[in-house]
Amino acid sequence: MTAILTEGLTKNFGDLxxxxxxxxxxxxxxxxxxxxxxxxxxxxxxxxxxxxAQTKGSASICGHDTRLxxxxxxxxxxxxxxxxxxxxxxxxxxxxxxxxxLYGIPNPKDKVDELLxxxxxxxxxxxxxxxxxxxxxxxxxxxxxxxxxPEVIFLDEPTIGLDVAARRNIWTHIRKMTRKGMTIFxxxxxxDEADQYCDRVGIISRGKIAALGTPSTLKAHxxxxxxxxxxEGDYAPVQLDGSMFVGQSDDSISFTVENGREALPLLAxxxxxxxxxxxxxxxxxPSLDDVFLQSVGKQEEPKGFExxxxxxxxxxxx
Ligand SMILES: Nc1ncnc2c1ncn2[C@@H]1O[C@H](COP(=O)(O)OP(=O)(O)OP(=O)(O)O)[C@@H](O)[C@H]1O
Ligand SMILES: [Mg+2]
Numbered sequence: 485m486t487a488i489l490t491e492g493l494t495k496n497f498g499d500l501x502x503x504x505x506x507x508x509x510x511x512x513x514x515x516x517x518x519x520x521x522x523x524x525x526x527x528x529x530x531x532x533x534x535x536x537a538q539t540k541g542s543a544s545i546c547g548h549d550t551r552l553x554x555x556x557x558x559x560x561x562x563x564x565x566x567x568x569x570x571x572x573x574x575x576x577x578x579x580x581x582x583x584x585x586l587y588g589i590p591n592p593k594d595k596v597d598e599l600l601x602x603x604x605x606x607x608x609x610x611x612x613x614x615x616x617x618x619x620x621x622x623x624x625x626x627x628x629x630x631x632x633x634p635e636v637i638f639l640d641e642p643t644i645g646l647d648v649a650a651r652r653n654i655w656t657h658i659r660k661m662t663r664k665g666m667t668i669f670x671x672x673x674x675x676d677e678a679d680q681y682c683d684r685v686g687i688i689s690r691g692k693i694a695a696l697g698t699p700s701t702l703k704a705h706x707x708x709x710x711x712x713x714x715x716e717g718d719y720a721p722v723q724l725d726g727s728m729f730v731g732q733s734d735d736s737i738s739f740t741v742e743n744g745r746e747a748l749p750l751l752a753x754x755x756x757x758x759x760x761x762x763x764x765x766x767x768x769x770p771s772l773d774d775v776f777l778q779s780v781g782k783q784e785e786p787k788g789f790e791x792x793x794x795x796x797x798x799x800x801x802x
Pocket of ligand 2: 525526527566640
């Protein structure tokens, strides 16, 4: 039975099509859904976790339809949302015990002890969660998600706002979960993480999948060297045979070229002739960032998005 299967999954909010015709099949792997702000990642996760009804199409989790059998779906999943999910006025252990009780776990104390140990929280288990660092809170949320031994775990930006060491630590724990045969469906903005830890990634742009595959196949599709150019001021577009513009982020612009060493001086000349003031140029192999940029291009965040998101966050925090 495929862990996650969607067919033409679509969600409209009024005139806005947040997710459009999503066809996905995910099973016993770490799957990363990547995409710019407002591209439809959380909306997708909410539909898959039965928290939001789709407008069209279907989704099933472990063979259960999210619309027809939501209870059965909830029995086999866990969801760690994008915003805070622990009660900071309770201790770590109390947070866990509530979860274990809600799920009717036999021997809840033993289960809670075991998971606190897995997430390396045993020594802080009796401190209030408000005294935890961001990384510790995230680990507590992961521990909660594991209480009823779900087959599929949804993680919305599990490492957002954490420092490098805390991110690596969270990933070590997520990897451990997949070794037990779980399916992890996650969203992230960190391309380096997706590249390193996801078995497959889907890049979503304006509600549609723009690229899907293992990080290495997606990078291999670019098949070329990448030249990154840092310029001063606005970029004046250049045309050079054999080079292709990938995308622009801040003041750096990327091009794919067949042969980096040959193209570098030619591109430098072409940039200069078009009136660009080049500060630096570098040559490297393609990264998932390049795949991302090429798939989504440089796009504006949908209007009104920040305000909407801000109010949602305030609402959830109260
Ligand atoms: N309840 C809602 N009502 C109206 N519009 C919504 C609602 N939820 C989401 N949207 C809109 O749907 C689009 C997709 O939002 P979504 O939260 O899925 O994006 P995201 O990819 O998770 O973004 P981020 O990376 O910022 O978390 C956005 O334009 C958003 O404003
Ligand atoms: Mg989101």
